[in-house]
Amino acid sequence: VERSLSASARELGATASIVRSASRLFATKFDMQRDIRATDEFTMVFDREVTEAGRTVDVGDLMYAELRGVTFYRFKPAGAKEAQFFDANGKNLRSAMMRTPLQSFRRVSSSFGFRTHPISGYKKMHQGIDFAAGTGTPVVAPADGVVVEARRWGGYGNWLRIRHNNGLESGYGHLSRYGSGIRAGQRVSQGQIVAYVGSTGASTGPHLHYELWRGGQRINPAGVRTQEGTELAGADLTAFRAEKARIDRIIASGGQKRPSMQQASAEGLRPARG
Ligand SMILES: [Zn+2]
Structure with missing residues (x-):
């Protein structure tokens, strides 16, 4: 639409x-x-x-x-x-969170929970949601917030974390690059382009790995009430x-x-x- x-x-x-x-x-x-x-x-x-x-x-x-x-x-x-x-x-x-941090994606390729890891083959907890999307697809802030980190982080590749006003933090992995001006301490508003989908770090192809954190713990993004x-x-x-x-x-x-x-x-x- x-x-x-x-x-x-x-x-x-x-x-x-x-x-x-x-x-x-x-x-x-x-x-x-x-x-x-x-x-x-x-x-x-x-x-x-x-x-x-x-x-x-x-x-x-x-x-x-x-x-x-x-x-x-x-x-x-x-x-x-x-x-x-x-x-x-x-x-x-x-203050409501957008349901997905992407304006367009092909499908959810992996949801939150236990799965067989595509690279190691071990059963492992997948602590976020994977959205299949092409390299360069804009990632938008799902709510107002402040950038906590925008840096490389091991298997996450180019990683971004945003703290939101509602007590939640959102995290983004495998990014190809960041939006203009995006660095730690930067304020972002809902819908603003903060990064672009990529395949950096331990990744088998272009997708967005999306996490939500509450009180230092990763939680299932699909289970979060978006209206707060x-x-x-x-x-x-x-x-x-x-x-x-x-x-x-x-x-x-x-x-x-x-x-x-x-x-x-x-x-x-x-x-x-x-
Ligand atoms: Zn993932």
């Missing part, structure tokens, strides 16, 4: 950055490769400034995205540095509900002029093919 999402959204006037924002949101909830079909419909709402002749002169930020009934509303809580996305109940989706966001309360929740109602009205009307901004319009878009 990645390419068709991008194509149909771009036809409707969304910028590349809006499409990227929506893709990142969807990736926190769906495995875009396995869960989403090309026929799935999506909805996006974003600001668009148009001239009287109808020409788009400026496109603002993504305000709302929906895929398969899962909704994301943009809202800026009081005191927050930047706007974040919340579900319909005001639960923050920003905080919920709005009090005045923030009241303000969020008002903003949600405004966005819902825009969607219900299928696009309308916003009286507060001259020559501005916001549209709820639902193309026939996602």
Whole structure:
């Protein structure tokens, strides 16, 4: 759906950055490769400034995205540095982990647990998930965090470890190279390209070895709840509900002029093919 999402959204006037924002949101909830079909419909709402002749002169930020009934509303809580996305109940989706750190991969070639090691032949605990993907496939940070190490580490080859705000750490092995500026101490944001798939270290072919750590122990990434966001309360929740109602009205009307901004319009878009 990645390419068709991008194509149909771009036809409707969304910028590349809006499409990227929506893709990142969807990736926190769906495995875009396995869960989403090309026929799935999506909805996006974003600001668009148009001239009287109808020409788009400026496109603002993504305000709302929906895929398969899962909704994301943009809202800026009081005191927050930047706007974040919340579900319909005001639960923050920003701190959620993406289900996979790759935007595309062919298949899971080895899951967490005991297996016969492809090189040694011994039965051994596989402490991560292997994603089969071509050399150079971008690896993205599944959540905001700080790079702890980006260095060679024995059989892992080029290794990267990121500490996330939710107490989890993620690790990446066999990388061909790192993303630009990626080194220990560097802050990374969700969806940012941090490295590229490779086959360095003890590896039989290009793939990503992905680990999750909690309290110094490796855990099964497939068993981790990906939704660990905080919920709005009090005045923030009241303000969020008002903003949600405004966005819902825009969607219900299928696009309308916003009286507060001259020559501005916001549209709820639902193309026939996602
Ligand atoms: Zn592995």
